[in-house]
Amino acid sequence: MKPLYTSLCIGASLALVSSSFAANVGSPFYGDAPDDHHPWAIHDPNRPQPKLVTPGTFSSQEQPGTPPSDAIILFDGSDLSKWEADEGTGVPTKWVVKNGAMECVPGSGYVRTKETFGDCQLHVEWAAPTKVEGNSQGRGNSGVFLMGLVEVQVLDNYNNLTYPDGTAGAVYGVNPPLANALRPPGQFQSYDIVFRRPVYKDGQPLDPGYVSVFENGVLVQDHTMLEGGTGHMSRSKPRAFPATGPLKLQDHGNPVRYRNIWYRPLPPRSIEGGTDGYLSLEATTAKRGEIAAMIRKDASTRKDPANPLPEMLRLTESLVYEQDADTAEKAQQLAAQYLADLQKLSPAALAAKKDEIKHLRDVTKFLIRFNIIPADAEPAIQLEQIIKDQNWDKK
Ligand code: MG
Secondary structure, three states: OOOOOOOOOOOOOHHHHHOOOOOOOOOOOOOOOOOOOOOOOOOOOOOOOOOOOOOOOOOOOOOOOOOOOOOEEEEOOOOOOOEEEOOOOOOOOOOEEEOOEEEOOOOOOOEEEEEEEOOEEEEEEEEOOOOOOOOHHHOOOEEEEEOOOEEEEEOOOOOOOOOHHHOOOOEOOOEOOOOOOOOOOOOOEEEEEEEEOOEEEOOEEEEOOEEEEEEOOEEEEEEEEOOOOOOOOOOOOOOOOOOOEEEEEOOOOOOOEEEEEEEEEOOOOHHHOOOOOOOOHHHHHHHHHHHHHHHHHHHOOOOOOOOOHHHHHHHHHHHHHOOOHHHHHHHHHHHHHHHHHHHOOOHHHHHHOHHHHHHHHHHHHHHHHOOOOOOOOHHHHHHHHHHHHHOOOOO
16 A cells, blocks of 8 residues: 555544553554455454344253344244245144144144244254154154255254264264264253355355354354255255245154244355455455545544644544545644644643653554555654653653
């Protein structure tokens, strides 16, 4: 990046002007600046705060836990209003609700959610029949089908061997679970799943998709790459998925029960428009421009003829994200005014600004380091001279 101007505009965080200058924490001139693939600086105070979520509680065998506050509840033990038969839209399912759980009625077919969704954190609890019947794939078999396409196997594998890639917690036919952490049949088991569907653009894969699964809190799928959907006997092949699909639960002929089903949608990945993570140059540049515009707008609310510093700081801050000749010129003018004002101060008044001026010197070092101003910018030299004259680096 080449500086657009040759004279300094000084920047600092507004918060720091009126409070502590010591550590510079919270300053936008603190960590590494935005670059070609990261629109935010390291420790960037302009970055949106994480949303607040009230966590839920864990389940016991007797009592299902509560979901996090932002979860979308698919089944809370009361009714099947959010579900339908897999045969078609609006067809009621023959699955039944008993004692707070929804239960597969063998022969009734898969059940699916009426709503569709894609990338998610999904919580499901299930219980195989207490009465043990059948062997291998015939014992307590069901399945959690993400988007109706990827089966995380549900099976009573408590003292029941089967082919490993068909064990409970397997991505069926693709990857066995890392462990068998099942409780005895009749008890509720929990699956906590993180699912990212495959993303294609113009027929080319940008991301194959991944699934992670915790079975009763034990990691059984560790960011397992998807190879398309899952299926019986045939090797699955990578392919594009739609944006969303229903969650399906399998009828495999066993009266498996489910309870406490909820999900949280996940934000888009950077490859599909998300602004966190490693971004393309194009996406980074666009986001940096957006952040700079937001800061410039805020700067316009900080005009104060008696004190040029707040507006100057914000304008300068915007230049860290996007160089803009008009903004640079305006910040330069304000910096010149600030420095001229310093010259008029009494020795005592200047001494009172020691921390502020030393911090601004640090800011100039930041700006020089990231090539936002030139190393010989005049006001940087002036600040250094004031600090030297006052002997502030030694006191
Ligand atoms: Mg199954």
